[in-house]
Amino acid sequence: MRLESRTEYSRRAMLFAPIVAILVTLAVCALLVAWAGAPVGQTYALLFDGAFGSRFAFAETLTRATPLILTGLAAAVAFRARLFNIGAEGQLYLGALAAVAVGGMHGGSTFDLPLPLLSALMIAAGAAAGALWLLGPAWMKLKLGVDEVVTTLLLNFVALLLVSMMLDGPMKDPLAMGWPQSVALDPELEFSRLIERSRVHSGLLMAVGLAILMWLIERFTTFGFALRAVGANNRAAAFAGLPVGRTVLLCALLSGALAGLAGVGEVAGRASYVTTDMSPGYGYAGIVIAMLAGLHPLGVLLAALFVAAVQVGADSMSRVVGVPNFIADVIVATALLTMLVATLLTRYRIRWGRA
Amino acid sequence: MMDFLTTLFDMLGSASFWVATLRVATPLILGTLGVLICERAGVLNLGIEGIMVAGAFTGWLAVFNGADLWTGVLVAGLVGGAFGLLHAVLTVWLTVSQHVAGLGVTLLATSLSAFAYRVSFPQVSTPPTIEAFAPLESLADLPLIGPVLAGQTSLTLLAIALVPAIAYLLYRTPMGLALRMVGENPAAAEGQGVDVIAVRTGAVIAGSMLMGLAGAFLTLSAFNAFFFNMINGRGWICVALVVFASWRPGKALLGAVLFAAFDAAQLRLQQAGGVLPYQIYLMLPYLLSILALIVMARRAAYPQALMKPYRKGER
Numbered sequence: 001m002r003l004e005s006r007t008e009y010s011r012r013a014m015l016f017a018p019i020v021a022i023l024v025t026l027a028v029c030a031l032l033v034a035w036a037g038a039p040v041g042q043t044y045a046l047l048f049d050g051a052f053g054s055r056f057a058f059a060e061t062l063t064r065a066t067p068l069i070l071t072g073l074a075a076a077v078a079f080r081a082r083l084f085n086i087g088a089e090g091q092l093y094l095g096a097l098a099a100v101a102v103g104g105m106h107g108g109s110t111f112d113l114p115l116p117l118l119s120a121l122m123i124a125a126g127a128a129a130g131a132l133w134l135l136g137p138a139w140m141k142l143k144l145g146v147d148e149v150v151t152t153l154l155l156n157f158v159a160l161l162l163v164s165m166m167l168d169g170p171m172k173d174p175l176a177m178g179w180p181q182s183v184a185l186d187p188e189l190e191f192s193r194l195i196e197r198s199r200v201h202s203g204l205l206m207a208v209g210l211a212i213l214m215w216l217i218e219r220f221t222t223f224g225f226a227l228r229a230v231g232a233n234n235r236a237a238a239f240a241g242l243p244v245g246r247t248v249l250l251c252a253l254l255s256g257a258l259a260g261l262a263g264v265g266e267v268a269g270r271a272s273y274v275t276t277d278m279s280p281g282y283g284y285a286g287i288v289i290a291m292l293a294g295l296h297p298l299g300v301l302l303a304a305l306f307v308a309a310v311q312v313g314a315d316s317m318s319r320v321v322g323v324p325n326f327i328a329d330v331i332v333a334t335a336l337l338t339m340l341v342a343t344l345l346t347r348y349r350i351r352w353g354r355a
Numbered sequence: 356m357m358d359f360l361t362t363l364f365d366m367l368g369s370a371s372f373w374v375a376t377l378r379v380a381t382p383l384i385l386g387t388l389g390v391l392i393c394e395r396a397g398v399l400n401l402g403i404e405g406i407m408v409a410g411a412f413t414g415w416l417a418v419f420n421g422a423d424l425w426t427g428v429l430v431a432g433l434v435g436g437a438f439g440l441l442h443a444v445l446t447v448w449l450t451v452s453q454h455v456a457g458l459g460v461t462l463l464a465t466s467l468s469a470f471a472y473r474v475s476f477p478q479v480s481t482p483p484t485i486e487a488f489a490p491l492e493s494l495a496d497l498p499l500i501g502p503v504l505a506g507q508t509s510l511t512l513l514a515i516a517l518v519p520a521i522a523y524l525l526y527r528t529p530m531g532l533a534l535r536m537v538g539e540n541p542a543a544a545e546g547q548g549v550d551v552i553a554v555r556t557g558a559v560i561a562g563s564m565l566m567g568l569a570g571a572f573l574t575l576s577a578f579n580a581f582f583f584n585m586i587n588g589r590g591w592i593c594v595a596l597v598v599f600a601s602w603r604p605g606k607a608l609l610g611a612v613l614f615a616a617f618d619a620a621q622l623r624l625q626q627a628g629g630v631l632p633y634q635i636y637l638m639l640p641y642l643l644s645i646l647a648l649i650v651m652a653r654r655a656a657y658p659q660a661l662m663k664p665y666r667k668g669e670r
Contacts, residue, residue, distance in 0.1 A: 003450060003666050032467075036474045084454050093426040144652040147598075149401065151453055151648065153591045154641040165634035284462065291455060324473035329466030336459040337441075347451075 130260020
């Protein structure tokens with residue numbers, strides 16, 4: 001078997017790649033559902049119903065999609081410049097921690113600042129915390145040649161321990177009776193509800209707005225052009241006089257900030273305090289979302305909705321039939337692998353037999 | 356200061372410290388050797404974290420279902436090899452991004468293990484246990500190292516024995532030469548009649564089998580049950596240790612033991628009622644790994660074709 005480069009790109013093939021990948025994924029995971037002893041058709045129907053079947057279900061899916069859009073964007077922009085940021089999980093936690101550090105009820109009250117200013121500071125602090133957490137690995141990659149995948153992965157564990165330490169120490173909620181959670185955010189700073197009697201919050205608007213903004217930046221600015229050039233071929237980009245180092249660092253700041261904002265959204269929009277289990281792997285899911293979207297910021301919106309639907313739907317499905325909700329993680333992981341193959345096949349064709 | 360030094364020397368002189376060190380080191384030795392074999396052939400295998408989970412789970416499950424311990428080890432190795440084959444198909448045959456494919460394998464292996472565990476044990480409040488490998492107490496009479504070895508199980512001895520075996524294979528056999536060649540210059544290897552795709556595939560499978568064993572050590576020797584978060588970044592630490600070891604088996608052993616000694620020491624400090632929050636001690640292994648990467652970064656002699664996909668007839 002041998003790979004042969006396709007001479008022309010087919011736009012249609014690139015659009016169909018994610019659809020084919022998801023269909024193959026669902027077919028493969030049907031085997032697992034059958035192994036767990038549940039009827040496949042009914043299980044998938046329940047999963048779909050749990051994600052979209054009612055006003056409540058759809059609202060939960062949108063709530064779940066909010067952090068996923070942001071971590072998806074974080075991965076997409078970084079991967080575009082071939083900066084493999086696998087640390088969105090840690091950046092999310094630090095963003096959440098910074099949001100509570102600024103907007104939390106420390107000692108029963110917040111900092112004495114006008115509300116709009118405090119709100120802006122809270123969001124900025126979350127974004128800055130995420131950005132700074134990624135700056136180290138990005139700098140080490142550029143200056144020392146240290147692979148950023150391993151450093152960002154290892155820093156995820158450090159970030160979580162840091163959060164745990166803060167929840168035991170300076171940011172402990174004295175009213176939580178030993179339960180490890182941070183002080184609560186000032187209720188005035190919480191994001192407003194978008195849909196009544198649901199948990200959908202205005203963080204969703206922020207996430208969608210940022211997706212559009214990221215698309216505009218990538219498409220229409222010189223930075224966006226440099227980003228794509230560095231990702232396509234950084235030596236050629238350097239030869240053409242593009243500032244490769246600065247582009248990668250700026251990209252790291254952007255990516256970390258987006259992941260940090262996911263944490264802000266979770267605190268201000270949903271939980272109102274930080275716990276060490278507030279993210280069921282949103283950072284890692286963001287990588288899958290970015291790949292499913294072909295790194296396109298607007299595609300991230302759809303991909304995040306898909307992953308959110310699978311997760312929310314699986315939770316609801318597993319309460320009815322005996323299929324563990326871990327099937328959601330299996331579906332998401334399989335989708336990543338099938339998408340990788342599908343994307344490759346849009347660029348190469350497989351020739352069987354010896355050359 | 357004197358106080359600290361006497362405590363330190365007491366610790367380094369105690370057999371129990373070295374027993375703990377070797378126990379912590381064993382999965383790192385196996386995992387690091389696994390990563391080393393893959394990377395020497397030019398393939399980054401970030402599937403390690405998930406493959407260790409799968410090895411830990413399946414090895415334990417086999418024993419729980421009545422197989423003997425060595426069969427459990429074999430099962431873990433075979434499952435590791437199967438995920439290795441998946442990684443090889445993706446990265447070596449189809450040449451997709453090694454970074455992303457590896458993460459995909461990790462996510463898949465981790466979630467499949469969790470799924471299978473829940474299907475097999477729908478309602479358990481405490482994790483079911485098995486009879487794990489027993490320490491080799493008969494070795495206690497050996498001079499000097501006897502008391503340390505007596506606290507270990509056969510898997511630790513296997514891990515240590517694998518170091519010279521793999522060094523021999525890599526440096527003294529035609530197979531090892533072919534493996535190193537496809538990791539340095541695949542086109543030249545092809546010119547010498549080496550089947551690059553086959554050698555890389557074999558290396559990834561073999562390396563992944565060791566990763567499976569690394570996971571199995573945790574459920575069959577260090578503990579006697581399977582927990583969801585039991586690997587807890589050990590796989591990523593192995594990836595960092597390989598850089599620290601400059602892709603050499605002997606240095607990999609040294610790195611793993613050194614690292615484990617630090618880990619065992621921080622555990623003692625923590626238990627002795629350290630002044631710092633316990634999370635600081637738990638951060639140390641990860642920070643140490645990053646530090647190792649920084650220190651070695653300038654000196655690191657990466658296999659030249661690492662992470663470079665090989666497509667026949669393409670430059």
